Amino acid sequence: MSGEGDTDDDAQRAIGEDENVLVRIASGEQAALARLIDRHGHGLRVFAARYLGSAADAEDVVQDVFVSVWKHAARFDPVKGRASTWLYRITANRCIDARRRRSLRAFIGLDDVHDILADEDPRADARVGARQELAIVRDGLARLPERQRMALLLRAVAGLDVPAIAEVMGASAGSVEQLLVRGRRSLRGHLTTVQHTNEGHEGTSR
Amino acid sequence: MTGEELERLKRRFGADISAWPAPYRQEAQIFLGEPDETSGLGEDVRLDRLVFEAALMETDEPTLTRQILVQIDRERRSYFGFFPMMWSLRLPAAVASFGAVFIAAGLAGYFVAGPGYGRMDDALLAIATGDPIASGIDTGLPSAAEETFLEEGFL
Numbered sequence: 001m002s003g004e005g006d007t008d009d010d011a012q013r014a015i016g017e018d019e020n021v022l023v024r025i026a027s028g029e030q031a032a033l034a035r036l037i038d039r040h041g042h043g044l045r046v047f048a049a050r051y052l053g054s055a056a057d058a059e060d061v062v063q064d065v066f067v068s069v070w071k072h073a074a075r076f077d078p079v080k081g082r083a084s085t086w087l088y089r090i091t092a093n094r095c096i097d098a099r100r101r102r103s104l105r106a107f108i109g110l111d112d113v114h115d116i117l118a119d120e121d122p123r124a125d126a127r128v129g130a131r132q133e134l135a136i137v138r139d140g141l142a143r144l145p146e147r148q149r150m151a152l153l154l155r156a157v158a159g160l161d162v163p164a165i166a167e168v169m170g171a172s173a174g175s176v177e178q179l180l181v182r183g184r185r186s187l188r189g190h191l192t193t194v195q196h197t198n199e200g201h202e203g204t205s206r
Numbered sequence: 207m208t209g210e211e212l213e214r215l216k217r218r219f220g221a222d223i224s225a226w227p228a229p230y231r232q233e234a235q236i237f238l239g240e241p242d243e244t245s246g247l248g249e250d251v252r253l254d255r256l257v258f259e260a261a262l263m264e265t266d267e268p269t270l271t272r273q274i275l276v277q278i279d280r281e282r283r284s285y286f287g288f289f290p291m292m293w294s295l296r297l298p299a300a301v302a303s304f305g306a307v308f309i310a311a312g313l314a315g316y317f318v319a320g321p322g323y324g325r326m327d328d329a330l331l332a333i334a335t336g337d338p339i340a341s342g343i344d345t346g347l348p349s350a351a352e353e354t355f356l357e358e359g360f361l
Contacts, residue, residue, distance in 0.1 A: 017225075030275060037271045038218070039227040045270070046229060050261045059270070066274045067281070084227065137260035156257035159228035184253050 018083030019076075026073035033070055040084065041066070044091045047157045051095050051150055053142055057102070061094045068094075081167050088158050089168045092150060099146070132198075133191070140190035148183035151176055207237040232258055 018039065024032030044065060048058035068090060076086055141149055147169070154165045166176045212234055219226045223234045236255060 018227075030278075033274070033278075034271050037274060038267055041267045041270050042230070042265045043228045045265045046261050046263055049263060055263065062270065063274050063277060066270075067277055070274075070278055131259075133256065134260040137256045141257060141260065152254075152257055153261065156232075156254040157229050157261050159232055180250075184250060187253060187257070188249075 019078050022069075022073045022076045022083050025070060026076075033066065036069065036087075037066055040087050043158055044087060047088065047153050048091055048095050050138075050141060050153050050157065051092075051146075052098060052102075057098055061091065061098050064094055065091050082164065084158070085160065085164045085167055088154060088160065088164075092154075092168050095150075133195075136191055136194045137187065139194070140187045143190065144183055144186055148179050148186065151179035152183040152187070155180060207233050212237060229258060229262070233262070 018036070021032045021036045021039070025036065041062065045058050045062045048061045049055045052058055052061070065087065069087070076083060080086075141152070144152070150169060151165055154160045154168055160168065162173050162176050162180075165180075166173045169176060171179075215226065215230055215234065216223075219230065223231060223238070226234065232255075236259070
């Protein structure tokens with residue numbers, strides 16, 4: 001029981017730190033912004049990169065998010081939700097905008113459609129490639145419908161629970177659960193199919 | 207994650223892992239073999255962890271921070287940065303400018319095409335009544351005056 005209480009206290013402390021940092025940012029303290037980037041920059045960037053399928057686009061989006069937070073930190077209302085949920089909501093909206101812009105550019109022929117992390121750090125590719133299962137999950141993730149992918153990434157990368165994901169995506173908890181169920185089912189299906197195919201190839205090559 | 211990285215993160219975010227921001231928290235929990243208390247049990251947790259591990263990539267927070275601070279500094283030095291009030295007036299100013307352009311275009315159109323209204327009205331009326339002389343359009347049919355002369359036997 002006391003352990004649970006401690007966990008709750010710890011979680012409250014973490015939430016409190018983010019809120020405190022946002023108050024300091026609203027008063028114009030750049031060190032507080034640096035602290036917020038230190039705490040959430042990595043998570044937001046991973047989320048954006050996997051959602052957009054481009055590390056370069058994700059970098060632009062995350063920069064834009066933190067500049068926006070710097071300008072509008074005073075708008076954060078702790079009564080409405082956690083600071084991390086607010087940050088992921090801004091990022092999700094910016095990602096949707098970026099994706100629309102990219103689709104438009106591709107439509108009018110200004111941009112080639114390349115939905116892969118081509119400009120990603122190759123070391124990361126090599127690291128992930130070392131574990132075939134993770135590579136298949138990444139491939140499956142990239143093939144998911146956008147909202148399913150977003151819900152799964154918010155759950156897995158941002159560690160948000162269903163109500164928080166619903167808040168980020170502007171959807172009901174029920175529809176988020178549906179998105180998660182469908183996304184996981186599709187990913188499992190993709191994993192099974194690719195693994196069976198690979199086993200088949202290995203069998204024939206022998 | 208390695209033990210060394212875990213120690214570095216402890217110095218960065220404190221000893222209490224549950225208070226760390228995502229995704230460092232999940233990474234440390236996976237490294238330490240701790241269960242994720244916020245999620246359910248079983249296959250979904252396993253798949254979520256696979257998604258998490260598959261999503262991980264190298265990021266450089268100090269560089270990101272530097273880039274953001276440079277961008278903020280650049281924006282502060284921009285025109286609107288010197289006049290904070292102007293920032294809030296941007297939308298009304300844009301609406302007023304658009305309205306002014308719209309009115310100017312209307313007035314210009316009136317002054318350019320206005321003097322020709324009488325002639326245009328006559329031409330439209332002539333077309334409507336089928337008068338080729340007034341309209342200037344030769345339909346190949348006799349005019350009303352010619353029809354009168356024909357009927358009275360002058361032509």
